[in-house]
Amino acid sequence: MASQHSRHRSVRADKGTGGKYLFTPPGWKGTVPKGYLHVPSLSYRLNMMLRSVKRGSATDVDAEAYSHRLRIYPLAQAGSPPPTRFVDGFPKAWDSLPHYDMRFYEYIEDLVIVEPVRARDKVMMGMLDSFGIAPGKKFEPTARYTEILEQSVVDARAFLEAFFEDWGCAMSKYYPDRQWGLPRYRPEAPPGIQLRDEHDVVLRRPRRWHVLRRDVFA
Incomplete structure (x- = not known):
């Protein structure tokens, strides 16, 4: 995963092999558990964009299946992470334009x-x-x-x-x-x-x- 950390540089801390990332809010003083790659955030809200790249004879179905291996959960639930819910945004309407009013x-x-x-x-x-x-x-x-x-x-x-x-x-x-x-x-x-x-x-x-x-x- 490539991420934007506090210095706004793109980093590949996992060397392209994948890994567990711990995103923490501003001022967080906790201890990073062993095995996690720490990414301190400058804000309380995060947006991430991930892309599953096909290799060799892989298909779109393979790429989608691979993306579903992603897990997102609170650190408190790291011992027994709940299932991650995936929502297909393609058929949905998203209001992404600026509004020029109040x-x-x-x-x-x-x-x-x-x-x-x-x-x-x-x-x-x-x-x-x-x-x-x-x-x-x-x-x-x-x-x-x-x-x-x-x-x-x-x-x-x-x-x-x-x-x-x-x-x-x-x-x-x-x-x-x-x-x-x-x-x-x-x-x-x-x-x-x-x-x-x-x-x-x-x-x-x-x-x-x-x-x-x-x-x-x-």
């Missing part, structure tokens, strides 16, 4: 009240606190705040589309009569991808600062 701020609140605050987060936490999102604090904006915040995400969507999706500003057409394009983050810049050599691709990025005035909420 749910945007509710998602942020959900993260803020659960996850630990690190030193690098403090500037952003100060900004969030200015309109009512803070650890241990219920996000209950007034009608006026709600009106402003709802308009802000609508404006943010328009900004993102203009600078990252629209032809001529965000994208330059690779073929004039087709929908293939290259990133073009600044209209005055040449097409956004520059090739330094065959292994190095550089994307131009916008260099803009945006300031949120505190008095707008007065």
Whole structure:
């Protein structure tokens, strides 16, 4: 298994042979049992993506069967792990797109009240606190705040589309009569991808600062 540990590097601690991984939350002070590979997490929520690669004459059925050998259980149940339930997500509808309404701020609140605050987060936490999102604090904006915040995400969507999706500003057409394009983050810049050599691709990025005035909420 390849994992992202606390230094955000991809590691293969099991040398490709598989193993038992112990994922622990921030501040965990317990003892790692013998035989486990410890992966300390910076957050209380984890997402993992696993891929079963077919080898030789293996089939898709073989690959699926192999993936079902995975076991996930609390450390307290390591002595007698319960069966792992596998859910086929293919036929299900998943809401994975961002919502440009008040749910945007509710998602942020959900993260803020659960996850630990690190030193690098403090500037952003100060900004969030200015309109009512803070650890241990219920996000209950007034009608006026709600009106402003709802308009802000609508404006943010328009900004993102203009600078990252629209032809001529965000994208330059690779073929004039087709929908293939290259990133073009600044209209005055040449097409956004520059090739330094065959292994190095550089994307131009916008260099803009945006300031949120505190008095707008007065």
